[in-house]
Amino acid sequence: MWKFILRRFLVMIPQLFLLSLIVFALAKQMPGDALTGISMDPRISPERIEELREKAGLNDPWYEQYGRWISGIVHGDFGTSYTHKIPVSEVIAERIWNTVFLALITLILTYLLAIPMGVLSGRYNETWIDKVVTGYNYLGFATPIFIFALIMLFVFGFSFEWFPTGGSVSSKVDARTFAYYLSKFHHVILPAFSTALITTVGTVQYLRNEIIDNKFKEYTRTARSKGIPDNKVYTRHILRNSLLPIAAFLGYEITGLVGGTVIIETIFSYPGVGQLFVSSIGLRDFSVVTAIVMMLGFATLLGTLLSDIILSMVDPRIRIE
Template sequence: MWKFILRRLLIMIPQLFILSIIIFLMAKAMPGDALTGKQMDPKADAKRIEEIRKQMGLDDPVPVQYVHWIKNISHGDWGVSYTHKTPVLDVIGDRIWNTIYLGIATLILTYLIAIPLGILSGRHNDSWVDKLITGYNYIGYATPIFIFALIVLFVFGFKLEWFPTGGTVDPQAVPGTFGYFMSKVYHLILPTLSGALIATVTTVQYLRNEIIDTKIKDFVRTARSKGIPNSKVYNRHILRNSLLPIAAFMGYEITGIVVGSIFVESIFGYPGIGQLFVKSVLLRDFSVVNALVIMTSFATLLGTLLSDIILSAVDPRIRIE
């Protein structure tokens, strides 16, 4: 197991290196740079802007800029945000915990909803319950997350005014108090609900199909022929085997939730790394954009590794060597 994990971690190094080249070239291919916005200001001095561009090395050849960027990263220097005028890691550090809280809450709610629905749909397939849940899945598949989030925000935030429409905490809340904690939870409800209700559809459908396929396998028929009660057949044989792929899929779910947070955070005005990414792209703050993409890619690779480890841990028939 440890050899496998070490080998996978070592493989990530060339993967991230190749990815860094692609990310850097794509950023450079975009029109403009961090100083473009200043050129739109009629009061801006064009000569001064050109001097700043040379000082920042933005006029250097692309390979030179890339080598300089990689050298800085290897020393823990991710550069300075052109927009915030502070180190990139400080900008990301102020927001990453908000995204982590949102991701954990969304993941927990996703499984709390998806697993019971998947079990009901698979166990009672072709019933009216199954048709109702399948209809919910079809609607979820057909609805983009940003459309669904806008509807949730409009109905529960603006029309009914049940929940706040932006931010992470009430400005008047005192840090460290119970009221401050509850305010954080209160601001998490709408973004979490929007992300979870869409994220559940894949897990529900996958679990439903696994249960239906497992019900007709030989070992299940053998268990029933021995007179084992139907509840034990489902719990010990069907459900246990059907949940294995769901457990292994958890690593990918984490990655998907992080990516989906870009839309959710932007719509709900939730100051996380998703919202930061969108703003940084619009403002051509490529030092922040590059850092976020690299970090997200690394999280994706770790999620893939985590899925393999979970599958090996929950299924004794599989051992990673």
């Protein structure tokens, strides 16, 4: 197991190197540069902008710029945000925990919704329960998440006013109090629930198909022939084996949620990394944009590794050499 993990980490090094090349190349193809955002400020003269550009090395050849950038990343330095006037790591640190909290609550809600619906739909397939869940799945697959999020925001945020329409915490509460954490949960529940209602459909459909498939396996017929009650057959055999692939997809789910918060955070004005990413593109803050893309790429590779490890742990039939 440890040899496998070490080998996968070593394989991630060239993958991250290739990703950095692609990210840097795409950033260079974007109009403007890291100082384009502040060049719009009438208080800063063009001569001063050109002086800053020369000082930052933006006029150097691309390979020299890439060498400084990747060397800084290796040492944990993502550069300076010219828009925020502070290091990029500090800019991201102010937002990252909001995104992690949103992704965590969304993940919990996703599984709380998906597992019961998938189990009921698979166990009672071809019944009215299965038709209701299947109809929900079809509707979820056909609905773009940004459309559904806008509807949820309009109905429960603006019409009923049950939830806040922006921010991550109320400005009226003191930090580190019970009211503070309650306010953070109140702000996150609508974007998290809106995301979970759409992202859950894939897990529901997959679990339903797994349960239906396992109902007709030889080990299920053998268990029933021994007189084991039907409920135990489902809980100890069918459900246990059907949940194995779901557990293996946990790493991918986490990665997808962290990356998918870009749309949700923008719609709900939730101050996380996703909203920071969109605003940084508009402000031409390339240091922040490239750092976030590299961070999400690294999270994707870690999610893939996590899924492989979980699958090997929960399924004894799988051996990773």
